[in-house]
Each structure stands twice: as structure tokens, then as C-alpha cells.
Amino acid sequence: MTQWPALFVPIIISTIWRQCYGEVFSSTAHMQSVISTEIEMVKQLEEYIALQEAKVDKLAKYIDKLSALSEDAEKHGILHPAVAFLHSKVLSRDLDELIEYYTKHREAEQKAESIRAFRKKQPFAPDENDLRGAVIALTRLQRTYKITAKELADGSSPALPTDQPKMSVSDCYTVANELFKQEWYDQSYEWFEIVWNRCTNRASGILLPDPDGECTASVVASALAKSSYILYHVDMNTTAAVLQAAEALAYEESNRDALDYIKLYYTPLSDYHEDLVNWTQSDQSDAKHPVHRDDRFDSLCRGEDNDRDHRTKQKRPCYQISFDKPFLKAQPVRVEQLSADPYILIYRNFMHPKETDHMIRIGTEFLARAVVQRPTHLNGSQAVTDYDMDQVTFTRTAKTAWFNHDYNELTRAISARIHQFTGLDMSGAEQLQLANYGIGGHYYPHYDYFGHGDPRMEPKELEKERIATFMVYLTDVQAGGATVFINQNITVWPRKGDAVFWYNLHRDGKGHKGTLHAGCPVLAGNKWVLNVWIRTEGQELIRPCLMQPDSPTETQATKIVTRISEILMYLKNA
Known part of the structure; x- marks a missing residue:
């Protein structure tokens, strides 16, 4: 049985309600429930074996696969994107095929319905939406971290932990087919190629021995036929497409895909030229295919494009602070300035490991699939998961929960500490946002401020802009998951307890384009962060708005006001 490193995670698990979205595709927090479902499913299927000895061979193979996944997850955890896909597939596509097999036999109908009912009752059981999310996550990771389909399928990627699972022919065909249906043709071709290379000797046109029984003539023919369509539709190579379709028919004469293609x-040509033109102009847009296309973003996520960051690392201002607090005296917080314009800081060891672990524990039950807006209301001291935007998109894949600053002793301490470290007034700050990103979890490049420097912003809106962002890493991440500032060529790697702080606005209140940032896909591990967006409301004396964009243009009077506010803040904290 394959052994995986601790904390292997199945792809991003989502939690918008069951009737609308799949549950296992945007974070890691509820993975234990999925594993429990898998274990219970094993028990039910074992009961069925006792009732139907004649079908034991097919059924036992499924159980072995399911048991292996759940047992390894229980013992070693889950951290590999391919494993995430396998967990989604084994309880969705594979199980549906097994149920279809049962229903062909009258005596199996009752048990099949029992299994369906059991899966339906599970709050986090994967479905087809989760399977699609898993495939998208694999594709996103391939592009961002330059991992080939063959490396993932063979478990040989140098970017991932050394002990990696190998994907079966059926697994590879499922990935290829899902990508094909989504019209991600280039990626789909790579996976189809793995199928026919594993299953056939194409020179002699024969199927290779396959003890698992997955290399059927039908599977190989479909892989070749759909690949032929890609050659025709994308490469516009009709000759190669015809030859490959004919090869598909050599394996299965009645293959419908090959005959239709x-x-x-x-x-x-005149019969389909207009459709082909429309396809090249619209269907291949990034909006339809939510895999990010920014090469600079990808290279920063790999740590390849932050040369300026490395050259200036030794020159960064660095100091320690303790504020006369006992726990900070024992382990002072080190502050590093990553950038002066925009102003970006890292606070090392901002939170103690016990605090980060506790924050994750109290927040897990409140997690819901992330949207890209904020909560609509506060609710006393209760955590809320109510949003003013219903649209869940692939721009961000995570789960989030929101907490009032006075929710409990820990949240009050975090809020007070942010105030101490930044000097900013927290009375108008948004709720604390807890976010959990699983394998492939990401947030595409974006600004945190709302106005984007739009001079037409209403004054009332400007008063409540997001002046600054404070983000705490609650976990280490084994691979990937960095925060990158695209226009600054800065990559910040997650480290448990560290916090990143930056100003989103120029001193004149307009949005700073240099704060364009993103959360890189999590390649291996489990990423938890705590975000606080601080508003301009209440900062009038602390960080006055100037007529010009930044501090070099401050008037002497403004400098005096700023200094007085700093002294008042010091006296208040003394």
C-alpha cells in the first residue's frame, strides 16, 4: 500500500449548501467527515458481498481501492493533489458505475438504493461537482508549478513529496474526459496520451496485458477518437485526425465517437467554417477556462521571478518589538520591511502556535465556501457566514468564516495586538476572516481596496475604504501557497504565526496599484490564514489624508499633526 506523508489533503473542500454545490472541493477542514464516509461505505459494501457472492470479484476491487484511500488517510493524512482527485473520483464516478452494475441484477436493487441513500445523507460526500473541481485543481497546479500530466499520473513529480501515489488508467481517462468536456483540449490531450501509451503497443496495434482490466478496447478507442478531434479542432490537422480516428476504429469498429468525428x-469546409471562427474567438477565452494565464504570477508562485526581492533582502529594515508584554519579551516579534512603496511589512511570530491552533479549532464549524465580498451584517458576538454576494466563482477557492472582534478572548487579543503593532484604529475594521485553502486552493491577482482609485467614488464610500490589510498565516504550507505581490516582484512564503501588513491606499486616499497581490495555489499541505481589512474610518488623525499621493509631499503642518497623533497613540498604549 502506498505510504503518503502526514497531512495529505484531498483537493479543496467547499461548503455552499449541498443542493447547490459539491461539498468536497475548496478546503481541507472537513476532510475527516469524508474519510468517515469512506470507512462507512466500505462496511456497507462488505455487507453486500455477503449477499451477492457471485459479484464479489468486481465489488472487492472497488472496496480495496476505497479502503486503501481511507486507511492511508487515517494513518498518514493526505497532501497530494492526485490523491485529492482519487478521493473525489472513488465516491462519485466509480461508485456510480458500481451502482449501475448492481441495478442490472434484480437482487441488487435494494442494496443499491441503500447505498445511494447513505451517500445522500452524508454532509460532505463528493459528487460530480467535486470531481470537476478536483480536475480543475490538478490542471491549475500543472500550469503554475510546471508539472506534466505524466509526472502526476506516474507519481514522479520533483515538485511534490517523494512518496507519491500512481494514478490508474481509469483515473487518467476520467481526468482527460472531464477536461475534454470543458473544452480544455491541450490539457485533455496530455491525459488521453497517457491512456493509450499505457494500454497499447501502437506500432503493432494490440492491447497490452492489464491485470486491473481497465485497458479495454472501448477505453482506448475513445481516447484515440477524442484525441483525433483535438488534432482536428485545435491543430487543424485533418490528415492526422483522420488517421487517429481510423486507429480508434481498429480497436473498436463500432466506436461512436470515431465514426462521428x-x-x-x-x-x-464551408459547412462549418463559421462555427470554427466563432469558436476561436469566444470559446477559448479565460472566462470559460478558469485557469490563470499570467506567466509573471506563475513564476512568482514558483519563486523564480523575485530577483529584485533577493538582491535587496540584506538591505531591508529589520527591528524587534515587544510592547512590554511578557510573552513578547520571551519571544520578541521581528519586523521586516519588504517594500517602502507600497508599505509592506512582515511581523515574525505575531501569533503563538497555541493561538493559531485554537483559532483553527473554533473556526472549523463555521466554514463556508468563499465568495469575493464581505459579510452583510454583524450578529452580536456570534460568528456569521452571511454574504452580500451569492456568486461562487473560481477566482477564489477556499472556505471562510467570519468573527466579530469581541467573539471571544482570543479574537479580542488579536484585534488589540493588530492595533498595537500598526497604530491604526480598529473600531471600523471588518470582521476577522478565517480562510482555509486546500490542494489547488488559490486567490487570483486582485486589489483589496474597493474603489481602484476611481475619482468618482462617493465621499461616504471613501470614508470606509480598506486603508490596510493584515493577514496572519495560521499554518505552515509544505509546498506552494505563497502570497505574491505581482507588481513588486515579492513572494512571501507562509510560515505559521507570521503576519503580513500593507497599506492599500496612497496618502491621498486613492488605491495603490502596487498592492496587486494573489494567493498561489496550494501544491501540498494545508493553508489557513486570518485576514483583517482595516477601514479609513477612524484613521483621520492617525494617518491623515494628504493632497498628494505619498509622504514625501507632506506639508510641515501635516507632519506635525502626524507626530502628535503618534504621541497620543503612545500615551494611550502606555
Whole structure:
């Protein structure tokens, strides 16, 4: 049985309600529930074996696969994106195929319905939405971290832990087919190629021995036929497409895909030219394919494009602070300035490991699939998960929960500490946002401020802009998951307890374009962060708004006001 490192996580688990979205595709927090479902499913299937000895061979193979996944997860955890896909597939596509097999036999109908009912009752059981999310996560990770489909399928990627699972022919075909249905043709072709290379000797046109029984003539023919369509539709190579479709028919004469595609290939050009033009202009847009296309973002996520960051690392201002607090005296917080414009700081050891662990524990039950807006209301001292935006998009894949600053002793301490460290007034700050990103979890490049420097912003809106962001890393991340500032060529790697702080606005109140940032996909591990967005409301004397964009243009009077506010803040904290 394959052994995986501790904390292996199945792809991002989401929690917008069951009837709308799949549950296992945007964070890691509820993975234990999925594993429990898998264990219970094993028990039910074992009972069925006792009732139907004649079907034991097919059924036992499924159980072995399911048991292996759940037992390894229980013992070693889950951290590999391919494992995430396997967990989604084994309880969705594989289980559906097994149920279809049962229903062909009258005596199996009752048990099949029992299994369906059991899966439906589970709050976090994967479904087809989760399977699609897992495939998208794999594709996103391939692009960002330059991992080939073959490396993932063979468990040989140098970017991942050394002990990696190997994906079966059926697994690879499922990934290829899902990508094909989404019209991600280039990525789909890579996975189809793995299928036919594993299953056939193409030179002799024969199927290779396959003890698992997955290399059927039908699977190989479909892989070749759909690959032929990609050659025709994307590469516009009709000759190669026809030859490959004919090869598919050599394995299965009645393959419907191959027959339909050959008919298409011989259709006169005038009959489909308009559709082809429309396809090249619209269907290949990034909006339809939510895998990020910014090469600079990808290279920063790999740590390849932050040369300026490395050159200036030794020159960064660095100091320690303790504020006369006992726990900070024992372990002072080290402050590093990453950038002066925009102003970006790292606070090392901002939170103690016991605090970060406790924050995760209290927040897990409140997690819901992340949207890209803020909560609509406060609710006493209770955590809320109510949003003013219902749209869940692939811009961000995570789970979030929101807490009032006075929710409990820990949240009050965090809020007070942020105030001490930044000097900013927290009375108008947004709720604390807890976010959990699983394998492939990410947040595409964005600004935290709302106005984007738009001079047409209403004065009332400007008063409540997001002047600053404070983000705490609650866990280490084994691979990936960095925060990158694209326009500054800065990569910040997650480290448990560290916090990143930056100003989103120029001193004149307009948005700072240099704060464009993103959360890189989590390649291996489990990423938890705590975000606080601080508003301009209450900062009038602390960080006065100037007529010009930044501090070099301050008037002497403004400098005096700023200094007085600093002294008042010091006296208040003394």
C-alpha cells in the first residue's frame, strides 16, 4: 500500500449548501467527515458481498481501492493533489458505475438504493461537482508549478513529496474526459496520451496485458477518437485526425465517437467554417477556462521571478518589538520591511502556535465556501457566514468564516495586538476572516481596496475604504501557497504565526496599484490564514489624508499633526 506523508489533503473542500454545490472541493477542514464516509461505505459494501457472492470479484476491487484511500488517510493524512482527485473520483464516478452494475441484477436493487441513500445523507460526500473541481485543481497546479500530466499520473513529480501515489488508467481517462468536456483540449490531450501509451503497443496495434482490466478496447478507442478531434479542432490537422480516428476504429469498429468525428472531418469546409471562427474567438477565452494565464504570477508562485526581492533582502529594515508584554519579551516579534512603496511589512511570530491552533479549532464549524465580498451584517458576538454576494466563482477557492472582534478572548487579543503593532484604529475594521485553502486552493491577482482609485467614488464610500490589510498565516504550507505581490516582484512564503501588513491606499486616499497581490495555489499541505481589512474610518488623525499621493509631499503642518497623533497613540498604549 502506498505510504503518503502526514497531512495529505484531498483537493479543496467547499461548503455552499449541498443542493447547490459539491461539498468536497475548496478546503481541507472537513476532510475527516469524508474519510468517515469512506470507512462507512466500505462496511456497507462488505455487507453486500455477503449477499451477492457471485459479484464479489468486481465489488472487492472497488472496496480495496476505497479502503486503501481511507486507511492511508487515517494513518498518514493526505497532501497530494492526485490523491485529492482519487478521493473525489472513488465516491462519485466509480461508485456510480458500481451502482449501475448492481441495478442490472434484480437482487441488487435494494442494496443499491441503500447505498445511494447513505451517500445522500452524508454532509460532505463528493459528487460530480467535486470531481470537476478536483480536475480543475490538478490542471491549475500543472500550469503554475510546471508539472506534466505524466509526472502526476506516474507519481514522479520533483515538485511534490517523494512518496507519491500512481494514478490508474481509469483515473487518467476520467481526468482527460472531464477536461475534454470543458473544452480544455491541450490539457485533455496530455491525459488521453497517457491512456493509450499505457494500454497499447501502437506500432503493432494490440492491447497490452492489464491485470486491473481497465485497458479495454472501448477505453482506448475513445481516447484515440477524442484525441483525433483535438488534432482536428485545435491543430487543424485533418490528415492526422483522420488517421487517429481510423486507429480508434481498429480497436473498436463500432466506436461512436470515431465514426462521428470521421464524418465531421469529411464535411465541406464551408459547412462549418463559421462555427470554427466563432469558436476561436469566444470559446477559448479565460472566462470559460478558469485557469490563470499570467506567466509573471506563475513564476512568482514558483519563486523564480523575485530577483529584485533577493538582491535587496540584506538591505531591508529589520527591528524587534515587544510592547512590554511578557510573552513578547520571551519571544520578541521581528519586523521586516519588504517594500517602502507600497508599505509592506512582515511581523515574525505575531501569533503563538497555541493561538493559531485554537483559532483553527473554533473556526472549523463555521466554514463556508468563499465568495469575493464581505459579510452583510454583524450578529452580536456570534460568528456569521452571511454574504452580500451569492456568486461562487473560481477566482477564489477556499472556505471562510467570519468573527466579530469581541467573539471571544482570543479574537479580542488579536484585534488589540493588530492595533498595537500598526497604530491604526480598529473600531471600523471588518470582521476577522478565517480562510482555509486546500490542494489547488488559490486567490487570483486582485486589489483589496474597493474603489481602484476611481475619482468618482462617493465621499461616504471613501470614508470606509480598506486603508490596510493584515493577514496572519495560521499554518505552515509544505509546498506552494505563497502570497505574491505581482507588481513588486515579492513572494512571501507562509510560515505559521507570521503576519503580513500593507497599506492599500496612497496618502491621498486613492488605491495603490502596487498592492496587486494573489494567493498561489496550494501544491501540498494545508493553508489557513486570518485576514483583517482595516477601514479609513477612524484613521483621520492617525494617518491623515494628504493632497498628494505619498509622504514625501507632506506639508510641515501635516507632519506635525502626524507626530502628535503618534504621541497620543503612545500615551494611550502606555
